[in-house]
Amino acid sequence: MKDVRTPRSFPFLRQDFAASLVVFLVALPLCIGVAVASGVPAELGLITGIVGGIVTGLMRGSSLQVSGPAAGLTVLVLEAVRAFGLPALGVIVLAAGLLQIAMGLLRWGRWFRAISLSVVEGMLAGIGLVIIAGQLYAAAGIPAPESGLDKLTGLPGALADALGNRTALVSLAVGAGTVVLIVGWRRMPRRARAVPGALVAVLLAALATALFDLPVPTVRVSGVLEAIHLPGSEALSSLADPALLGTVLAFALIASAESLFSAAAIDRLHTGTRTDYDKELVAQGAGNTLCGLLGALPLTAVIVRSSANLEAGARTKASRVLHGVWLLLFVALLPAVLAYIPLAALAGILVHAGWKLIPFKGVLTLWRRHRGEALVLVATATAIVAVGMFEGVLIGLVLSVAKAAWEASHLRIEHSEDGRDAVRVRLQGTITFLRLPQILDSLEALPSDRRVVLDLTGVHHLDHACRAALETWAERHSGADAEAVRADTAPDRHEDSAAGPVSAPH
Incomplete structure (x- = not known):
């Protein structure tokens, strides 16, 4: 475990500066990929990353946890945009952020630790399955069905269609090459691994697309200011819709659970100051409130970025704040670079991220030791794929409570x-x-x-x-x-x- 201290001055600025660059390189392709997969402009993902780094990063709670747009909310955001439209996304995120602040001030943060780990892992597994299925369509350049179940059942037919289409085959090759490079990058020498494999894969995919004039779609760039949608009176009036309020509740609960479980995981990796769950919930809420005002994606603490931050030698919150500054400079100085990134490469990154959300070893371990917990995990994941995100989580929670009552x-x-x-x-x-x-x-x-x-x-x-x-x-x-x-x-x-x-x- 790493010894992490919280100094009053900045004696660890060199370590934090180096760690911030690593986190920036990890976050950049993920911010863009999560935004594209959520059906919103890529710039909104970067805005959320900036807010998560600078605003949430400056607040008290967890000193080493890094926040930004997360693959775990991709399915929920995509459903919300389809159901209510992009202008309503800001209102949903704004209301969810205010709800998180209220829960933190009421000291409800600690109660999220009472949620069954099987439900959380089942939620992530279900999200991972839907992400993988949806991004396989995106990698082939084929429109994906709306429901998670249709995405899975329609894959064989979509693959058959792609095999007869040269453009789809080229796009699939770019996506597959991205996944192979990310997975294989872990075998590279340690110095090479200082640059994240996802960033290398995106850069190589963009270079290949430009050099060989590959017929694959790339990210559409509209400009950061053009992508921002401040909530208007019409969007605010939609809060009277019970269906939209249910989505707000789902955003707040799922984002809070993911953030606080990430905090618990990061706390196990170092010996420094422990997370204050209530203050962390307020920090997450403040970030989401600002993201909602800007019409951007919701943010959560992201375990991938947080662990990269810790492994890179971060010692204080300065590293996560600086990573937000680097994202801001990228958006201000190099936004046109986004137009060279193939969508298939981003799909490959998200396929890999979705795969990592599925706890294959965890399911086997639970089945050998606690079969009831394994069944709750599988049932939660299945319900999310078959019914929907919010309904699947509720089903998992009900099953978990019923199991606990039976065992008690x-x-x-x-x-x-x-x-x-x-x-x-x-x-x-x-x-x-x-x-x-x-x-x-x-x-x-x-x-x-x-x-x-x-x-x-x-x-x-x-x-x-x-x-x-x-x-x-x-x-x-x-x-x-x-x-x-x-x-x-x-x-x-x-x-x-x-x-x-x-x-x-x-």
């Missing part, structure tokens, strides 16, 4: 002889409605010609549904002794455990 409801049923004419049924553990079918099945299977003693002395908690069901069962089987049954049970201490046995003669 420990029940042990023991049968023993209690004299010659009675059977003692002893229940032990925590009894909730989830275990009610098991209990009733066990009671109904008892001999009808013997008296039953239901012993609840080992029960720690008995919820209302189970108490009512057991009393009903006792009344049905005890006849005139129903009042005695109720008298033998414990006082209702928040539906707590019963203190004594319940006799129910058949």
Whole structure:
């Protein structure tokens, strides 16, 4: 683990300066690629990167985490732009940012750590699958279907069409070459790896496209000022739309969860100051509020940039602020360079990013140790692909809560002889409605010609549904002794455990 300190002056400026250049080179192609994949001008991705570096970077929270446009929100942004239009994107991001600030001020940041890791990994896996499927169409220059499921099922047909089209084949070759170069770049000498493989791949793809006049589309450049869309009165009035408010909630929750889980991961890699989750949530909200005012993409903390920042030797927040400055200088001095970047190369970068979002090893490990968690992860990813981003996350959360409730409801049923004419049924553990079918099945299977003693002395908690069901069962089987049954049970201490046995003669 790296020893990271938070000095009052700038004794680590040399290390932070070098790290900022590395983070800038990592962030540049990703900012552009995420914007293009989200269906918005490439300049908006760079604006979000600048805000994430300079504005969020200056604020307190996590000192080494780097924020910017993230592949994890690509699917959600694309759906929002298609549903409400580009002018409404700024309003959505603005409202989501204000909601994040409110959650941070209310000190809700720490509660995001209570979200099941399986749900988060399932969310990222589902996003990764949709990104990969969508960017394969983009790499071939073919329009992609709107839904994630249609993207996956339509891939074989799209590939068959691409094989008969020379332009599509050339575009696919550029995208495939980008992926191969990024993956293979990790085997290069350490000095060469100082330059990120994604940037090298984009530069080589642009050079090849220009030298050989390849028939592949490139990034469209409209200018930074032209790309900015300040929210107007019409866009602000759309906040009355319940569907748009649901999208705002999805942006705020998913961006917050991704940022705070990234912070937790980065904290494990160094020994410096820990993240203040509430302040980090306020910082993320402030960045998104400004991005919304500028009509740009939403920002989150990005684990790829953050880990690159740490590995490059960053010691303070100066590195992430400087990386935002370099992005600003690029936008101001070299915006025309964007027009030389092939879209297929950006698609290749995002295919690689989407692949890294899928935790293949994690799923196998969970299946061997915690199959329930593995099923939640797979179900969340499947729901995101089949239904949608927000709905998929909600399904994952519901499944996670249901699984936790089931596991917390420990029940042990023991049968023993209690004299010659009675059977003692002893229940032990925590009894909730989830275990009610098991209990009733066990009671109904008892001999009808013997008296039953239901012993609840080992029960720690008995919820209302189970108490009512057991009393009903006792009344049905005890006849005139129903009042005695109720008298033998414990006082209702928040539906707590019963203190004594319940006799129910058949």
